[in-house]
Amino acid sequence: MDGWITFTRDMQTYILAAQYACMLLGYTLQKSSVATDLQRTISELEAHMSLTRKLLRLGNSVEALQAAKTTIHLSDSVLRLCLTIGHLNRAMYFACDNVLWAGKIGIISKLDQQKWNHRSFRYYLFALILNVTRDVYELYLLLDCEDCCRSTKSSLSTSPSSAIPADQLSSSSSTSSIEVTATPAVMWVWLRKRMHQIGTVLYNNPPLLLDLLKNGCDIFIPLDKLGIYQTGPGFVGSCGLLSSVLSIITMLHPWLKLKP
Secondary structure, three states: OHHHHHHHHHHHHHHHHHHHHHHHHHHHHHHOOOOHHHHHHHHHHHHHHHHHHHHHOOOHHHHHHHHHHHHOOOOOHHHHHHHHHHHHHHHHHHHHHHHHHHHHOOOOOOOOHHHHHHHHHHHHHHHHHHHHHHHHHHHHHHHHHHHHHHHHHHHHHOOHHHOOOHHHHHHHHHHHHHHHHHOHHHHHHHHHHHHHHHHHHHHOOHHHHHHHHHHHHHOHHHHHHOOOOOOOHHHHHHHHHHHHHHHHHHHHOHHHOOOO
8 A cells, every 4th residue: 555655656746747847848839939739739738647646646635634643743843833734734735636636527517626726726835834934944953053063162162261351251242242233244244154054054954955945946836826926837837847856856865855
């Protein structure tokens, strides 16, 4: 059973990549004024891939609920909240997707496709927001850990003989705080150092970097479909294709998948 679940999940990823590739290709052909017959063929191929992917998603709601039952026991309260509610929203998203599939093949007649499509993307958007929140929290923990390590090393390297008197330290710190607030250049230098630190932490933690990039690409898809931030089929196709490629990379190299 686990082998079948893994197979369908992998097939969904490959089909999703092909679907977004077709979307991007169709947008490119439309811009270049190529024959409409080729555009129609690619559009039909994209629709068939979408229908096949929805068919393979029939058991995803149960899988998402099982994942929520696992993450609800995490010790970290932030991770427990983000992951559990995120999995529940994914379960609702997959359930809505199943209803849409049933409506498209005629099992459910007179289904309001637009209403259910809008509903499914709302659940998808909320799940992605929670995923990004989890990524930012993981990044915050890593940055905090690195700051603690740096402060520990600096305190160990400082000898007692070179210690600064308390009154001088307080006066210098107060002066420096005034300089920081008064000098934008100092704030710019601090910001550059912080961004460099974030880049270093993400470079040293590929699973977090890939998950953050994937969620960052994915979030533009429901934003466009819901009309919150419309970017067009070309940008959506590019984001979807990049996200699918990142998913394939984590699928081929499981150690790159962010856990839990």
